[in-house]
Amino acid sequence: MKLHKESKGTIIVATILFAIISFVSVHFLEMWALLIIIPLLIIFGLVFWFFRVPNRDILDHKENVIAPVDGKVVMIKEVDEDEFIKGKAIQISIFMSPLNVHICRYPVSGNVIYKKYHPGKYLVAWHEKSSTENERTTVAIDSLTHHKVVFRQIAGYVARRIVFKCNEGDIAKAGHEFGFIKFGSRMDIFLPLDTEINCKIGDKTKGGIDIIAKMIE
Incomplete structure (x- = not known):
């Protein structure tokens, strides 16, 4: 292994x-x-x-939004994303238990245009306010379909270290690793309102493999 x-x-x-x-x-x-x-x-x-690293065949994607982590979909809702999009977006949240693989992957392909680390609290990762109050990172990508996609690594109650190794100007490839979170945590993805959602609350996701949404050009 x-x-x-x-x-x-x-x-x-x-x-x-x-x-x-x-x-x-x-x-x-x-x-x-x-x-x-x-x-x-x-x-x-x-x-x-x-800390296992599973072998996965990562395909090339353009319109597809790929599950960035292994876990369970706990939220799909329209929200105001105030940090980068500055407007309405569809938020998909995936919770990772300590038993899940915690490799974090790009959900879409494109160019990294924004990144920022935020210190914060350690609320349980499924708490709705953890998206804005917990220790977290925010990354934005200008996708190949010319949409702005934002995603966040969020530290949970037992997570105490977020790793994200990407920089503005990097080329992002959907399904490929950009970071890691140690122990229980969450990943939020913010998508345009007209995105076709292909998952539902309660779904189990496999990072880098499962298609959770599709961008409409």
Whole structure:
């Protein structure tokens, strides 16, 4: 299983803690040490599972809006996007549990024209106000269909590190990685009002693969 490069520090810390706690448990608890070691081993395994990098065949897209993350669609509604679009947009929100792959991908192809990091709170990621009050990043793309598409990585209650490696002027390719969020979090996508929506609340998405909407030229 291939692990994401963001896993290095977390896995080193987890390995050291596992080794220390296991040693202490065996030394002081003897035959009862397994009561500590087995649950720790499960948690240790979940850390590796969290940072997995699945093999996915990413296709080229023009009109299609691709799911940027693995997760569950928790919101589809018309909103006012005040940071970049400065007007009405359709917001699609996808919640990622700690068990989901947390690689963040471009939802559309085009040119990166805006990016900004916002410090903030750590409300639970499914909270509606997390989109504007939590730690987050905002990225905007001028798509190949000449639409402005905005998307946000949003830190959740247990997420404490957002990584986004894109810059204004970069070429974005739908389905390709641009960042990572450690542990539970959310991704919001803001689309033009005339976008054809191909998902519904409750749908499970596979990042880089599933088509969640289609841009109308």
